[in-house]
Amino acid sequence: xxxxxxxxxxxxxxxxxxxAEPCVMVIFGATGDLTSRRLVPALYNLARDGQLPAHFACVxxxxxxxxxxxxxxxxxxxxxxxxxxxxxxxxxxxxxxxQLFYHRSEFHDDAGYEALKAFLNDLDQQFDTxxxxxxxxxxxxxxxxxxxxxxxxxxLLSDPKQTNGRWSRVIIEKPFGHDLQSAEALQQHISQYLxxxxxxxxxxxLGKETVQNLLVFRFCNPIFESVWNNRYIDHVQITVSEDIGxxxxxxxFEEEGMLRDIVQNHVMQLLSLVAMEPPTRLNAxxxxxxxxxxxxxxxxxxxxxxxxxxxRGQYGPGYINGSSVCGYRDENDVSPESNIETYAALxxxxxxxxxxxxxxxxxxxxxxxxxxxxxxxxxxxxxGGCLYQENGxxxxxxxxxxxxxxxxxxxFKMNCKVPGINSPIQSVNMDFRYDSYFGISPPEAYERLICxxxxxxxxxxxxxxxxxxxxxxxxxxxxxxxxxxxxxxNYQAGSWxxxxxxxxxxxxGKRWRLI
Amino acid sequence: xxxxxxxxxxxxxxxxxxxLKAIQKSPSACLFNLVAFANTSRQMDSLSAIIQKTMGxxxxxxxFIKHHxxxxxxxxxxxxxxxxxxxxxxxxxxxxITIEVSCDQLKRIPFILLSHIVSDLPxxxxxxxxxxxxxxxxxxIGHFCTRLIFDTDPxxxxxxxxxxQLLQTMQRYPNLEFVxxxxxxxxxxxxxxxxxxxxxxxxxxxxxxxxxxxxxxxHEGAFSKPTYLQIAYLLGWLSSRLxxxxxxxxxxxxxxKCLCKNGSKEFVxxxxxxxxxxLYPGTIVGMDLNCEENCQYSIFPLADSAKVVxxxxxxxxxxxxxxxxxxxxxxxxxxxxxxxxxxxxxQYQPTLQAIQQLP
Numbered sequence: 028x029x030x031x032x033x034x035x036x037x038x039x040x041x042x043x044x045x046x047a048e049p050c051v052m053v054i055f056g057a058t059g060d061l062t063s064r065r066l067v068p069a070l071y072n073l074a075r076d077g078q079l080p081a082h083f084a085c086v087x088x089x090x091x092x093x094x095x096x097x098x099x100x101x102x103x104x105x106x107x108x109x110x111x112x113x114x115x116x117x118x119x120x121x122x123x124x125x126q127l128f129y130h131r132s133e134f135h136d137d138a139g140y141e142a143l144k145a146f147l148n149d150l151d152q153q154f155d156t157x158x159x160x161x162x163x164x165x166x167x168x169x170x171x172x173x174x175x176x177x178x179x180x181x182x183l184l185s186d187p188k189q190t191n192g193r194w195s196r197v198i199i200e201k202p203f204g205h206d207l208q209s210a211e212a213l214q215q216h217i218s219q220y221l222x223x224x225x226x227x228x229x230x231x232x233l234g235k236e237t238v239q240n241l242l243v244f245r246f247c248n249p250i251f252e253s254v255w256n257n258r259y260i261d262h263v264q265i266t267v268s269e270d271i272g273x274x275x276x277x278x279x280f281e282e283e284g285m286l287r288d289i290v291q292n293h294v295m296q297l298l299s300l301v302a303m304e305p306p307t308r309l310n311a312x313x314x315x316x317x318x319x320x321x322x323x324x325x326x327x328x329x330x331x332x333x334x335x336x337x338x339r340g341q342y343g344p345g346y347i348n349g350s351s352v353c354g355y356r357d358e359n360d361v362s363p364e365s366n367i368e369t370y371a372a373l374x375x376x377x378x379x380x381x382x383x384x385x386x387x388x389x390x391x392x393x394x395x396x397x398x399x400x401x402x403x404x405x406x407x408x409x410x411g412g413c414l415y416q417e418n419g420x421x422x423x424x425x426x427x428x429x430x431x432x433x434x435x436x437x438x439f440k441m442n443c444k445v446p447g448i449n450s451p452i453q454s455v456n457m458d459f460r461y462d463s464y465f466g467i468s469p470p471e472a473y474e475r476l477i478c479x480x481x482x483x484x485x486x487x488x489x490x491x492x493x494x495x496x497x498x499x500x501x502x503x504x505x506x507x508x509x510x511x512x513x514x515x516x517n518y519q520a521g522s523w524x525x526x527x528x529x530x531x532x533x534x535x536g537k538r539w540r541l542i
Numbered sequence: 543x544x545x546x547x548x549x550x551x552x553x554x555x556x557x558x559x560x561x562l563k564a565i566q567k568s569p570s571a572c573l574f575n576l577v578a579f580a581n582t583s584r585q586m587d588s589l590s591a592i593i594q595k596t597m598g599x600x601x602x603x604x605x606f607i608k609h610h611x612x613x614x615x616x617x618x619x620x621x622x623x624x625x626x627x628x629x630x631x632x633x634x635x636x637x638x639i640t641i642e643v644s645c646d647q648l649k650r651i652p653f654i655l656l657s658h659i660v661s662d663l664p665x666x667x668x669x670x671x672x673x674x675x676x677x678x679x680x681x682x683i684g685h686f687c688t689r690l691i692f693d694t695d696p697x698x699x700x701x702x703x704x705x706x707q708l709l710q711t712m713q714r715y716p717n718l719e720f721v722x723x724x725x726x727x728x729x730x731x732x733x734x735x736x737x738x739x740x741x742x743x744x745x746x747x748x749x750x751x752x753x754x755x756x757x758x759x760x761h762e763g764a765f766s767k768p769t770y771l772q773i774a775y776l777l778g779w780l781s782s783r784l785x786x787x788x789x790x791x792x793x794x795x796x797x798x799k800c801l802c803k804n805g806s807k808e809f810v811x812x813x814x815x816x817x818x819x820x821l822y823p824g825t826i827v828g829m830d831l832n833c834e835e836n837c838q839y840s841i842f843p844l845a846d847s848a849k850v851v852x853x854x855x856x857x858x859x860x861x862x863x864x865x866x867x868x869x870x871x872x873x874x875x876x877x878x879x880x881x882x883x884x885x886x887x888x889q890y891q892p893t894l895q896a897i898q899q900l901p
Contacts, residue, residue: 033741033742035739035740036783036784037735037783038740039732039733039736039887039889075866077733077848077867079867080866081865118845153862253618283754318762413751460569460571463569463570463601463634464571464573464601465573
């Protein structure tokens, strides 16, 4: 019997979660931060929860001189520092680390890839991983084309059209491209070697429980879906605020800026989840289709109006948590005349029946007063003058706030009468907090995403047309900002960003939420 | 942190709980109601342990009915605890209403429950014995409830009757999900076997086996005696999935020997007791499968680890041993999550039907 036709009578589909398939995972750039901080701790916790495939091995691929033991020791340190579950279980670690290996090579070295191929074949024999390969590109984006080409050249990528049951998948870290043109070029290059079904563009925010809950919240609570449109919603604000600066990432950030680093991927993903139509099915394709539809419905910003609908900022010296901090241009590896934005705000409109006339205000910034990510849906005021307003009462609009991080949860602001005779009306919050209900620490985003990739589920990864749609929208803004010098710095570290961002909303009679 | 008050009036339950909450300033959150029922002191201790784990993981209201069957004098006593546990996330707060009741007062219990359940939330039942035996509480509130979790210990020769009655009870409450803790405890072994025999060739080996030795723990634990139910579930599950027939069984001190049939082929399943003081009574501790042409499978847990080691050998080959996860579903969050949130297996009812057919 063909294995593909085999149905295991012992398998319990009713209770099984997605089954991650046997595979060898190869992490390119394994000596970087991401591997020890996120990837290996994620694999360890998957092993701990019994979610890692029974037949599994992991190979770190990098150019530094190490052996298996040194690599395992370094990964143990990473798990001890960064695993969400502590302490590390020695017995579990011993079993898990026996599946970790290191392969030293340069990314351009053909002999290194041939040796990798032989090594992976040995691991197939040893761990019965069935020839399945998961390649995680945790490297600088500039290496992606070369690595994928070499993998193909050395027959390390299997053809998805072949029916031998083997698969190979490639996880690519963001950013996918630098702008629309480079994203198209990258896609054109890698699609010579890979089918779209083999490419998993990771945006780790999509693995967060609170982000996944957006779809559940919207489509499992009919009361909210019935008012989720322009008849009831006044505007939406999406905020990604960080109180930290750029730390040691100056070199990287000078090439990127806030719009590329955060808005093009994370924020646009949040926007698509908030604004999309209900999918026809709960599968990857249907969900991606709806996300793309909404992204393509966003009105392009006219070139001559970019300054009106897009604001950039760069932090100067200021105070965070009472301590003085330097300005961006004084950070390490940053040019003293840098034109790079550490703050970006946009006013967008979605031209479809659901959202026509509802502005979406997006902002992302560093060195803002606090670390928070939230989506705030502000509803329209009571129609035709509410009775209570005749008596001189001022009413706050209802606001639904979805807190992505920290203090994960959802709150709803509503108006309430203060007890007493002739008392005013006061707004109060109905509040749901994840930690009060589900005190346990949920799986980290990378755990979910790696597991999904092993199971062949691309729902929580970005599809190419989503990526292109957001590049198409934002590339004109990037071009405009690159061509013109801004008057930087224009906001103090510890404040909520440049005045121009406030003015952008004030023109519509609105203002940013004070979080 | 716990605040408690004892021997309070029924009418004061909510007022006292509010008072205790105010003292701790605990967060207001509740995921579900849990009504627990125990008839014997062993059951009370066993359920107390589960309740404590549950309240440490999820905010909930627990109504724990301790039925003192032997008590001659009327007893209806209510004690309250409001507990706040620290977790990896935030604090978890919960209410524990303990109701000690004598036989003649049992009929009042449903009325107490109905007025003190937190509204709009799921109601889960936790029964320390076979739910088919209850004729007072379950008939009154069963139709409002979401899930019935139970732990029972039928005698070997009454397994078919137990199974039959349980199936009838399940039909009486079609909206209630029935979760036997003993079934949960073999989930890991079911997953392991599913993964070991996850190919046409391997499954064929299983279907053509000559004998299977299943080792289990006969040591009596703090809360319960050894139960054959886990073994029975495993055999019933294999029978129902693979269309085996159990023809007879015969017990001796050293083992219970079951004669089985698969199509025209007869084979033997030996249930071999061992003593492991650190394991729960009735826990399955390993399996040896002897198949045709000297093909052998040996599956045993790795010491102090949530994994099993699988050895497969034939006359001519000996595969490298490999490991599979065997989640310890008896403690911590996986256990509690499995009890309250995991979907009910569609394989459970067919397993009960297979046990019903035991000779």
